[in-house]
Amino acid sequence: MPKNNITTILLGGEAGDGVKEAGISFSKLLLEVGQKLFISFEYPSLIRGGHNSCSLSFSNEKVFNNLNELDIIIAFNKETAELHKKELKKEGIIIIDSDKPVTSKNYLSLPMSEFTKKQNAHHLARTSVALGALAYYFSLPLNKLEKVFKESFKNKVKDNIILARQGFKYAEKNNWPQMKIKAGKKGSSRLIDGNQAFAEGMISAGLENYIAYPMTPATSILHFLAQYKDKYKIKVIQPENEIAAAIMAIGASYAGKRAAVGTSGGGFALMQESFSLAGITEIPFVAVISQRPGPATGVPTGTGQADLAMLKNAGHGEFPLVVLAPGNAEESYEAGTQALNLAWQFQIPVLILLDKHLSESITSVNLKQNKKINKGKLANLKQKEYKRYAFSKDGISPMAFPGTKGLVVKNNSYEHDEQGIVTEDSVVVKKMFDKRFKKMPLIAREINSQNPLKVYGNKKANNAVVFWGSTKGAVLEALRNVKKSIKAIQIISMEPFPDKKFVNELKQVKKIIIVEGNATGQLASLIREKTGIKIKQKILQYDSKPFDPNILVGKINKELAK
Amino acid sequence: MKLNTNAKVTWCPGCPNFGILAAFKNSINDLVKAKEIKSEDLTIFSGIGCHGKITEYLNLNTFTSLHGRAIPLALGTKIANPKLKAIAFVGDGDVYAEGLDHLIHAAKKNADVTVIVHNNQVFALTTGQFTPTSPKGLKSKSSPQGSIEEPLDPLALTLSAGASFVARSYALEIEKTKKIITAAIQHKGFSFVEIIQPCITFYDTREILKNKIEWLDKKYKTNNFYDAFNKISKSKNKMLLGIFYQVKKPIFEDEV
Numbered sequence: 001m002p003k004n005n006i007t008t009i010l011l012g013g014e015a016g017d018g019v020k021e022a023g024i025s026f027s028k029l030l031l032e033v034g035q036k037l038f039i040s041f042e043y044p045s046l047i048r049g050g051h052n053s054c055s056l057s058f059s060n061e062k063v064f065n066n067l068n069e070l071d072i073i074i075a076f077n078k079e080t081a082e083l084h085k086k087e088l089k090k091e092g093i094i095i096i097d098s099d100k101p102v103t104s105k106n107y108l109s110l111p112m113s114e115f116t117k118k119q120n121a122h123h124l125a126r127t128s129v130a131l132g133a134l135a136y137y138f139s140l141p142l143n144k145l146e147k148v149f150k151e152s153f154k155n156k157v158k159d160n161i162i163l164a165r166q167g168f169k170y171a172e173k174n175n176w177p178q179m180k181i182k183a184g185k186k187g188s189s190r191l192i193d194g195n196q197a198f199a200e201g202m203i204s205a206g207l208e209n210y211i212a213y214p215m216t217p218a219t220s221i222l223h224f225l226a227q228y229k230d231k232y233k234i235k236v237i238q239p240e241n242e243i244a245a246a247i248m249a250i251g252a253s254y255a256g257k258r259a260a261v262g263t264s265g266g267g268f269a270l271m272q273e274s275f276s277l278a279g280i281t282e283i284p285f286v287a288v289i290s291q292r293p294g295p296a297t298g299v300p301t302g303t304g305q306a307d308l309a310m311l312k313n314a315g316h317g318e319f320p321l322v323v324l325a326p327g328n329a330e331e332s333y334e335a336g337t338q339a340l341n342l343a344w345q346f347q348i349p350v351l352i353l354l355d356k357h358l359s360e361s362i363t364s365v366n367l368k369q370n371k372k373i374n375k376g377k378l379a380n381l382k383q384k385e386y387k388r389y390a391f392s393k394d395g396i397s398p399m400a401f402p403g404t405k406g407l408v409v410k411n412n413s414y415e416h417d418e419q420g421i422v423t424e425d426s427v428v429v430k431k432m433f434d435k436r437f438k439k440m441p442l443i444a445r446e447i448n449s450q451n452p453l454k455v456y457g458n459k460k461a462n463n464a465v466v467f468w469g470s471t472k473g474a475v476l477e478a479l480r481n482v483k484k485s486i487k488a489i490q491i492i493s494m495e496p497f498p499d500k501k502f503v504n505e506l507k508q509v510k511k512i513i514i515v516e517g518n519a520t521g522q523l524a525s526l527i528r529e530k531t532g533i534k535i536k537q538k539i540l541q542y543d544s545k546p547f548d549p550n551i552l553v554g555k556i557n558k559e560l561a562k
Numbered sequence: 563m564k565l566n567t568n569a570k571v572t573w574c575p576g577c578p579n580f581g582i583l584a585a586f587k588n589s590i591n592d593l594v595k596a597k598e599i600k601s602e603d604l605t606i607f608s609g610i611g612c613h614g615k616i617t618e619y620l621n622l623n624t625f626t627s628l629h630g631r632a633i634p635l636a637l638g639t640k641i642a643n644p645k646l647k648a649i650a651f652v653g654d655g656d657v658y659a660e661g662l663d664h665l666i667h668a669a670k671k672n673a674d675v676t677v678i679v680h681n682n683q684v685f686a687l688t689t690g691q692f693t694p695t696s697p698k699g700l701k702s703k704s705s706p707q708g709s710i711e712e713p714l715d716p717l718a719l720t721l722s723a724g725a726s727f728v729a730r731s732y733a734l735e736i737e738k739t740k741k742i743i744t745a746a747i748q749h750k751g752f753s754f755v756e757i758i759q760p761c762i763t764f765y766d767t768r769e770i771l772k773n774k775i776e777w778l779d780k781k782y783k784t785n786n787f788y789d790a791f792n793k794i795s796k797s798k799n800k801m802l803l804g805i806f807y808q809v810k811k812p813i814f815e816d817e818v
Binding site: 208209211235236237239240241243244247248249250251252253254255256257259273274277281401402403404405406407408409410411412413414419420421422 | 567568569600602603604605610615617618621622623624625626627628631634635636637638639640641642643645646663664666667818
């Protein structure tokens with residue numbers, strides 16, 4: 001992969017300083033001038049105070065992940081400068097909010113608060129001074145920044161525009177250094193985070209009900225859908241707990257409506273029994289689980305990949321299920337569409353694994369909503385008798401829904417016969433198990449036609465790095481700088497596992513390294529279980545932070561030298 | 563209308579559950595005959611316990627759910643398709659222990675769902691342990707020295723949670739139970755009907771209840787919250803039966 005010339009800006013301040021909004025506004029400006037971006041956010045679990053930061057990496061080439069190494073720090077408070085100066089490049093600059101000139105190397109002062117006070121503007125408008133100065137630094141036209149402000153703030157825009165101009169002029173007057181951004185090809189049309197992309201994917205597949213109890217980092221799916229529920233005609237419900245959420249979704253599916261739930265690991269732990277209910281009743285069920293580090297409450301606003309083991313074994317008892325782990329916003333969108341369609345096509349529960357880094361990081365993408373709805377196998381209503389669990393060649397029984405004249409739909413959490421009546425007859429019990437598991441090879445065939453794994457880098461290389469989920473960004477960015485020839489294999493479908501494709505990809509490979517955001521190597525264990533391949537070289541990170549591409553390069557090089 | 567299924571009935575012979583089933587079937591027959599509801603629009607839910615078998619015996623749309631989860635299941639179905647009529651059969655262990663949060667929140671939401679509780683004051687299917695409505699001192703397999711907890715008052719609880727219809731009946735009074743079930747189904751909003759049901763195998767209260775049950779006065783007005791609360795509280799030593807409370811309130815699924 002070609003080298004990438006990435007610039008990274010970090011904006012930091014207290015919670016309530018408007019750090020995130022400022023980062024997004026500047027990102028929109030960069031998007032306007034053809035830049036590709038990756039923006040990630042760090043924040044503690046509190047409402048006011050604490051330290052919030054927004055890290056924004058951009059280039060004229062696709063940016064797969066933000067970098068820890070910083071070109072510019074905008075410090076809205078002192079703590080930001082102190083905490084992050086060790087990440088600053090040698091020639092990097094730190095812009096601080098001060099009306100006194102600073103002489104220390106790397107520092108530039110900007111009277112953000114003073115300008116804001118003089119203007120009698122809201123404290124939050126302070127960030128506009130910084131964005132104006134930044135526009136000067138990157139030689140970007142102020143009118144484009146003003147356009148972004150107008151779109152974002154609508155009628156409350158006056159102060160922001162004036163303050164941005166003052167910031168720009170201050171930088172000009174004080175002879176700040178300037179750099180020019182290399183123009184990029186137009187193309188990325190919008191900024192989106194993994195959660196919204198997933199929500200839009202579900203909407204494309206005809207989502208009708210979304211039911212969720214708030215839990216970071218899945219909550220913004222609930223927020224997005226609640227905000228646009230009328231536009232997309234979706235009923236959005238926040239029930240008493242995750243158990244109710246999952247059960248209500250099952251109830252909605254029983255009524256024939258497409259439903260999904262969203263939570264994090266702890267919330268899904270509560271849904272296990274309901275998940276099993278969806279399994280035996282063959283109810284189409286979709287749950288999106290955005291991971292954060294556990295165990296228990298763990299690090300609520302951190303990222304991690306430690307719930308794969310729980311998900312692939314989710315629910316008591318045995319039944320067919322699907323677990324997909326997208327790696328970026330585009331794949332998150334596809335997973336949203338795929339999840340609902342697979343659930344309805346095969347009448348199974350489908351789980352989607354995201355994580356905080358994917359859910360909340362914003363990237364520039366070309367995503368358009370395309371309606372794609374698979375309604376599944378529906379009952380022929382002219383038939384005399386309807387059996388909800390009728391035996392069939394492919395194990396899929398035609399669906400009918402309550403409210404249909406002349407038939408009854410009986411679902412049962414007990415093992416049941418074709419009609420849905422409880423049974424303890426061992427012959428029927430086994431037959432019903434076999435019926436459900438008949439679907440598994442069909443599910444595998446369907447998923448194998450939809451990118452269950454992806455390969456990057458030199459496809460003929462003898463070295464391979466294997467990864468999953470949001471680690472994709474750091475791995476692909478790192479791949480540009482790995483010394484030896486290497487291929488990267490991303491597993492998207494965890495269940496069913498694409499074992500043949502995976503083994504095929506490893507035919508010429510002599511050295512395999514796994515990269516995961518957990519302490520035990522959960523994908524490595526899954527690969528061992530599914531293929532017998534034991535991966536000994538592991539790069540594992542479980543400090544609640546996402547991988548940094550530059551640090552990862554060093555680790556991969558070290559493993560390759562072993 | 564044929565409401566029976568081919569399922570083998572496995573309740574104990576003489577179980578008052580048969581009374582609840584009969585009352586319910588009669589009520590449905592009346593309502594369908596009067597064209598107040600269409601049988602295909604009925605969706606019947608149950609939890610797990612002896613009560614839960616009722617779904618097996620009804621030739622209607624049914625969903626036998628998990629222990630304690632019949633109410634959110636009924637709510638999910640009703641919200642997704644408000645045209646349907648959702649009725650959840652639950653047990654006292656099922657709904658007052660495992661699923662109490664769902665009962666309170668369904669009442670609070672005032673979704674148009676009918677909840678019918680088979681309250682036999684004991685976990686029967688698991689061979690007799692105390693439940694949240696067992697009287698203090700009840701000797702059971704899990705409380706050999708007598709239960710040390712005071713029982714819950716489900717009617718007071720549901721009333722204060724926001725239910726717009728609160729009633730109690732007795733399983734052995736089939737005709738009166740039918741009337742109450744019919745009124746509950748006709749009610750627009752969350753309707754809660756508790757049916758006192760002696761468990762003839764593990765906790766036979768038939769003799770005690772003979773002298774204890776008493777129906778609400780015909781002149782009693784059902785539209786006052788405080789009157790309802792007083793009646794429910796005063797009925798500690800007597801077992802007052804009837805419709806305690808019924809008011810009109812906005813319905814959850816109309817606004818979601």
